[in-house]
Amino acid sequence: MLRLTKRAEYGLTALVHLVDHSGETVSARKISEHYSLPHRLVGEALKDLCRAGFLHSERGPAGGYQLARQPGSLTVGEAVAALEGAPEGTDCEAKALVGLGYGPLGDLNVESKCLIRSPLHKIQEDIWRQFERTTIQELASPEFTLLRNERGTLQPLQTSA
Amino acid sequence: MLRLTKRAEYGLTALVHLVDHSGETVSARKISEHYSLPHRLVGEALKDLCRAGFLHSERGPAGGYQLARQPGSLTVGEAVAALEGAPEGTDCEAKALVGLGYGPLGDLNVESKCLIRSPLHKIQEDIWRQFERTTIQELASPEFTLLRNERGTLQPLQTSA
DNA sequence: CTTAATTGGCACCCGATTGGTGCTAATAGA
DNA sequence: TCTATTAGCACCAATCGGGTGCCAATTAAG
Known part of the structure; x- marks a missing residue:
C-alpha cells in the first residue's frame, strides 16, 4: 500500500542511470539489460519522461536518451507525476x-x-512536498542525501520557508 | 496513485465519528447512514479495527462500537496498518x-x-512517519492540526528526537 | 539501397487487487 | 420468539497495473 508503480520505479532507475552517465546517449535496451528489467517497460517509462521534456531522445541505431535538465533541478515529484500522472484528488x-x-x-x-x-x-500534500523536495541528484548519489539527513530529515529548506 | 483504499477511508471516517461521539456505542449502520457509505464495508472496516484492539464491540440490537483507546494516542498509521495491512517492503x-x-x-x-x-x-519511511505522527484526534478536530502547522509542518516532535 | 537498431504511439491481454455482497453463525434486547 | 446487531468467511465483478504486440518513423552502417 502507498507504493509506487513499477513504471515509476523503472523511470527513476533510468533517471539515476542517466545521471551517472551524463553526456552519454543511452538506449532503453542498455538500461534494461544493466538492471535486468523488462526493456519494453523501461522504454515506456523513458517515453513518458521524454514527453514531459525531462529527456532528449535520438532515434536510429546509435540513438537513446540523455538528460535535458540538471539533475539537481529535476525532482522526484516531477518525475513521478510524469510517470504515474498527477496525484488525483480524493x-x-x-x-x-x-x-x-x-x-x-x-x-x-x-x-x-x-x-x-x-x-x-x-x-497527501506532505508526501508530495517530500517528493518535490528530493531531486534525482540525491537519488543518484546517496551521500548527498546523507548530508541532508545530518541536518534533520524532515527539516524544511531554509531558502523557501 | 499513492492513495488509500476505501477500506482505510471508511475506517478512518468511522474513527472520526467515534471520536466525535465518545462514550456512546454506535453501530456500523448508524455510521454508514450518517455518511451515506456502504454499510457492509463500514462494518468490515470496523471489524478490522476491533480485531486490532482499537475498538470495543457489543452485539445485539443495542450493540455497536466504542473507542478502546484515547483518540490522542491512536495514530493514523496504526489504523491504516490495521485496515490495509502492514507496508510491504519494496x-x-x-x-x-x-x-x-x-x-x-x-x-x-x-x-x-x-x-x-x-x-x-x-x-516511504518519511510517509509512514507522517502517518504515525498524526493521531485520529487530529483527524477529528482539524483546529488541533492547524495549531501544529503553525509550529512547522514537518518539524520532528521534540519529545522523541 | 538495404538492413538493422532505435524511438514513438497505440491497443491489447492477463493476473492481481479492490470495492462490494451473500451467507451463516453467535449474541442479546424486546 | 423475533429482530438487530457483530463475527467470519467466501465469493463475485470491476478496475488497475505489469507486460507485450504491432507498426510507423528515424537514422547509422553495410
Missing part, C-alpha cells in the same frame, strides 16, 4: 462539491464526512 | 538479497539498481 472532494449543491444528493450531510478530508489531504 | 529489497547471493541470479549487477533503494525507502 473523491471526497467530489462529494464535497455534492455537499455544496453541485450534485443530485442534497440533504445528505456529507460535508461532515469531509471533516476527514482536510487532514488526509494535508498528509 | 521488492527491490528481495533483489538486494539476490545481489548478495541469496538467489539464483548471481552475476547481474543488480546491486547498482538498489542504489535507488535507500532514497526511495527513505521516502
Whole structure:
C-alpha cells in the first residue's frame, strides 16, 4: 500500500542511470539489460519522461536518451507525476462539491464526512512536498542525501520557508 | 496513485465519528447512514479495527462500537496498518538479497539498481512517519492540526528526537 | 539501397487487487 | 420468539497495473 508503480520505479532507475552517465546517449535496451528489467517497460517509462521534456531522445541505431535538465533541478515529484500522472484528488472532494449543491444528493450531510478530508489531504500534500523536495541528484548519489539527513530529515529548506 | 483504499477511508471516517461521539456505542449502520457509505464495508472496516484492539464491540440490537483507546494516542498509521495491512517492503529489497547471493541470479549487477533503494525507502519511511505522527484526534478536530502547522509542518516532535 | 537498431504511439491481454455482497453463525434486547 | 446487531468467511465483478504486440518513423552502417 502507498507504493509506487513499477513504471515509476523503472523511470527513476533510468533517471539515476542517466545521471551517472551524463553526456552519454543511452538506449532503453542498455538500461534494461544493466538492471535486468523488462526493456519494453523501461522504454515506456523513458517515453513518458521524454514527453514531459525531462529527456532528449535520438532515434536510429546509435540513438537513446540523455538528460535535458540538471539533475539537481529535476525532482522526484516531477518525475513521478510524469510517470504515474498527477496525484488525483480524493473523491471526497467530489462529494464535497455534492455537499455544496453541485450534485443530485442534497440533504445528505456529507460535508461532515469531509471533516476527514482536510487532514488526509494535508498528509497527501506532505508526501508530495517530500517528493518535490528530493531531486534525482540525491537519488543518484546517496551521500548527498546523507548530508541532508545530518541536518534533520524532515527539516524544511531554509531558502523557501 | 499513492492513495488509500476505501477500506482505510471508511475506517478512518468511522474513527472520526467515534471520536466525535465518545462514550456512546454506535453501530456500523448508524455510521454508514450518517455518511451515506456502504454499510457492509463500514462494518468490515470496523471489524478490522476491533480485531486490532482499537475498538470495543457489543452485539445485539443495542450493540455497536466504542473507542478502546484515547483518540490522542491512536495514530493514523496504526489504523491504516490495521485496515490495509502492514507496508510491504519494496521488492527491490528481495533483489538486494539476490545481489548478495541469496538467489539464483548471481552475476547481474543488480546491486547498482538498489542504489535507488535507500532514497526511495527513505521516502516511504518519511510517509509512514507522517502517518504515525498524526493521531485520529487530529483527524477529528482539524483546529488541533492547524495549531501544529503553525509550529512547522514537518518539524520532528521534540519529545522523541 | 538495404538492413538493422532505435524511438514513438497505440491497443491489447492477463493476473492481481479492490470495492462490494451473500451467507451463516453467535449474541442479546424486546 | 423475533429482530438487530457483530463475527467470519467466501465469493463475485470491476478496475488497475505489469507486460507485450504491432507498426510507423528515424537514422547509422553495410
